[in-house]
Amino acid sequence: MQDQPRENRRSRFLTLPAILVVAVVTQVPILVTLALSFVRWIVVRPDLGISFTGIGNYFLLFTDPDFYAVVLQTIELTLVSLIACTILGLFFALLLNRDFFGVNVVRTLIISPFFVMDAVAGIIWKTLILHPSFGFNGYIAAFFHTKPIDFFGAYSLLTVILLTVWQWTPFFILIILAGLQGISEEILDSAKVDGAGWFRTLFSIKIPSIYNHIEVAMMLGTIFILKVFGLIYVTTSGGPGVSSTNLAYYVYRVAFYGWDVGRAAAIAIVTAVLTLIAIMALFRFFQRRFKEWEV
């Protein structure tokens, strides 16, 4: 009995390195970013030095109309992609949750976009498929004697959303399919015996059974889609103007085009706060819905 507290102390001591590593990796960068958000530091002007500017960077940020446009676009990009990925994910998962010849090959092919790197996917879509002069887009337009669609100009945000959905839907399929395969055959058989049709089974048995999986997919999807960067970087560079810029890319643009470290840090802090709020709101929504389903 006497050894218990000593044992606890030792356990705590042994977990200390892990806690330290996690703290260094996650908290220190946030603290450094927070500190940098209060300084004026323009990398290409070392003669101006680094000076404390108080809330100057935040003031500049909140008076910048581009910032509000970028916040709105980030919400638009995340919400539309999330909804589309969930619907498509559920649809394809239901299709793939059947036994047919070559099901494994089809599953692999459908899931493959998820394993292609952002930059590679972006370049292929940009140059080989959607480019108005060198891509299929140009060939199709020439075939029909029309003007090719300017995907990366007039429809830049929509194009980024389409590519995000193309890339992230397989992730949703994987998780939802795992959920569907976990549903007991007996329950489905008894639903059939009770005379439940396809729609009734879907909405009364399948979806409630995989609600946890959908929740996990949407939570993780939100986190990943909020910080989409590679696709934007290689396809539209956030433009034209800021029309396809999200908050993650905006930080990069201010930091590595304008070389304004303080302002980029301020945007990063605001982004982190907004992301936390979004995730918490989503989490609470799911908790409430989950309780309703349980009742």
Place this chain on the structure above:
Amino acid sequence: MRKLAFLALCLVAVAGFVSAGGSKESATAKQPLVLATVNNPDMIIMQKYAPKFTEKTGIAVNFVVMPENQLRQKVTEDVALGAGKFDIVTIGTYDTPFWGKNKWIDPLDPLFQKMSAADRDAYDVADLMPPIKSALSFDNQLYALPFYGESSMLYYRKDVMEKAGITVPEHPTWQQIYDIAKKVNDPSKDFYGIVLRGLPGWGENMAVFDTMINTFGARWYNMKWEPQFNTPQMRQAWEFYKKILTDAGEPGPSTVGFTEGLALMTTGKAAMWYDATVAAGALNAAGSSVAGKIGYAFAPTVKTTYSGWLWSWALAIESASKQKEAAFKFLTWATSKDYINLIGQNVGWGQIPPGTRVSTYKNPQYLAAAPFAGITLQSIENAPYDQPTVDPVPYKGVQYVAIPEFQGLGTKVSQQLAAYLTGQKSLDDALATCQQDALQVAQQGGYLKQ
């Protein structure tokens, strides 16, 4: 005992890290040079022939080749934060003076003094073209060696013009170019009157558009550093750029930079292209479907006599490099007369890196292979680098404003231009945003005079 063993383990680990760090330091002299460069055809040729340098000196060179926009970010990041990832960087006339001022790159004069007299004579610094040499200097010291130099000019398809019964003037105006482009434009056959850069980036669409701003009588700032995006001349230039691209330009211009423009022209999809003089070699290279069919004219103008830009992609040594002498050897090899001869003899005289040496324009083999040589030389010599605009300005640079903040400001304005071209923004909104951004730069950078 356990504590002792733990301590010993820690010491071993620390010693391991220290020795690993130490061995890295000592190994640097044997490491290959790392060169960051842009993916232009002349640099690709340099990469192909770099093994000749290794054969001669035993120094290996690793190339990191990137598109123009990425190169600028990566290299600025590397020098400004002192990372020293690259030994040699490819920079331009814009970056060199203030990079030298910031001590991010090393002056080359001391390294030239260390050279043997024979090597120095063979290199012949005096042979470098004076406007380019001056643009690559700061405080009367040379900080980068020009790999190639360029201005801008108009390329046109002689066969297409002949068929349409059009004569392109040697010194055309923008209005004449618009009329010609509209006449030969045939989008139903995937053939366009003119190709102009629309890809956002201060070195992409702004390079072309800035020459237009200047010749239309507009300017970025007046002598008090007050932004001038609200002037009628600026408005005319923006309207004209959109008009010519909409009525006779390539589709989806916001995806077309130098590389894409060159591809459109070499695949025979356009009648005219206004871009860098250095592209003349690539247009006439073996793989080009328009080789021998290209005509040349000076950069189109409106209110100025010449409007072509002045640029040089040059090689500089990062101050953080640990292999400066080896790097200098590469610099003097890649920008030498011998290198030009090597490329002339092996690739073709039309494909040598132009615009750097006076002797190039006296070389009969080059003059025979390069019908564009005269226009290139005159364009470089007459590029209005010190006074680019109709009205006086407090800055230098034709296709840029030579201040460090221009990299950010130019990119923002280039994005506004793309937004206007693609219909994402109205002209009023785009110009108001540019005016605001330019004002912020003038205020924050301490340029604005009350």
